[in-house]
Amino acid sequence: MEISFIGAGNLAWHLAPALENAGHHINEVFSRQLQHARQLVSILYDARTHSELNFADSPSSLFILAVPDDALEAVCARLVLPEGATIVHTSGSQPLSALEQWMAVYSDIPVQTGVFYALQTFTxxxxxxxxxxxxxxxxxxxxxxxxQLVQLGQELSDVVYLINSEERQMLHVAAVLACNFTNHLMALARDLTTAEGLEFDLLRPIIRETFRKGLAADNPADVQTGPARRGDQTTINRHLDFLSTRPQFYEVYQVLTESIQRRYNSL
Structure with a gap:
């Protein structure tokens, strides 16, 4: 399949080579940050950068929108596609209906639309x-x-699902909780240890074990530990006293502690 990428960020960096390795041809990469497009093209076989959103003469049949959600409509408004094109977005939260509406409004020719969402964190x-x-x-x-999209997905992954927009948004919310928030908590833990002159490496074994247990369990709630889980209010109060001069840590600790206590009726 002949494919062009609109966007050269986190997802495109990984998806474009994967598609090439599956035997597809990446023709063009557009990015408003030309340097990003050049960097992505440099790891592809014979793709080239595309400096504008007019793809009327492109040999591609599939166009992959790999841009931030808040840029999708603006890109669609300027996009010119060739006859017979299919365009997909890769967003976890934008509904398919939004892309359909934008293309109906902004495109002078009929195009097929879809969603190709990879449930993973990319850098x-x-x-x-x-x-x-x-x-x-x-x-x-x-x-x-x-x-066509299912077949394309199956060439890349053993885990391909037909997921509607509401289900995909729910998965995206769950992924933010499990991935983005978890990573942020690790970053906060590093900030705290560094501020106290301690090595973050001291926490790496407990972090690894936490993820191992959580992923091995049928329900991560079954392996929850800590003062909030056991209703140890004395320890919780000591922690809150320690964090009282650090409001950015205090608020997160308090909210998560109360959430755990409500789950296990340990308030």
């Missing part, structure tokens, strides 16, 4: 990830496009 500049076990969530209101 640009890291070694390209294997997609074998990454869940791919597919959606399209056109059966032929849906079939």
């Amino acid at each position: 640009r500049g890291q070694p390209p990830m294997a997609f074998d076990e990454i869940p791919l969530c597919i959606e399209s209101n056109d059966k032929a496009t849906e079939t």
Whole structure:
């Protein structure tokens, strides 16, 4: 399949090479940050940068929107696609109906639309990830496009699902809780240990064990530990006293403690 990328950020950095390794051809990469497009092209076989959003003469049949959610409509408003094109977004939270509406309003020709959402955290500049076990969530209101996207997904991953927009948004919220918030808590823990002159490395074994147990359990709630879980209010109060001069830590600690206590009736 002939493919072009609109966006050269975290996802594109990993998805474009994966598609090439599956035998597809990446023709063009557009990014409003030209340097990002050049960097992505440098790890692809023979793709080239594309300096504008007019793809009328592109040989590609599939266009992948890999841009931030708040830029999607603005990009669609300027986008010119060739006849017979299919365009997909890669957002966890934007509904398919939004893309359909934008293309109906802004495109002078009919295009097929869909969603190709990879449920994973990606970082640009890291070694390209294997997609074998990454869940791919597919959606399209056109059966032929849906079939095409499912086949494409199955060439990359063993985990491909038909997921509608509401289900995908729920998964995205859950992923933010499990991934983004967890990483932020680790960053806060590092800030706190560093501020006290301690090494963050001291926490690495407990972090690894926490993830091991949580992933091994049928329900991570079954392996919850800590003062909030056991209703140890004396320790909680000591922690809150220690954090009283650090409001950014105090508030997070208090909210999560109360959430754990409510779950286990340990208030």
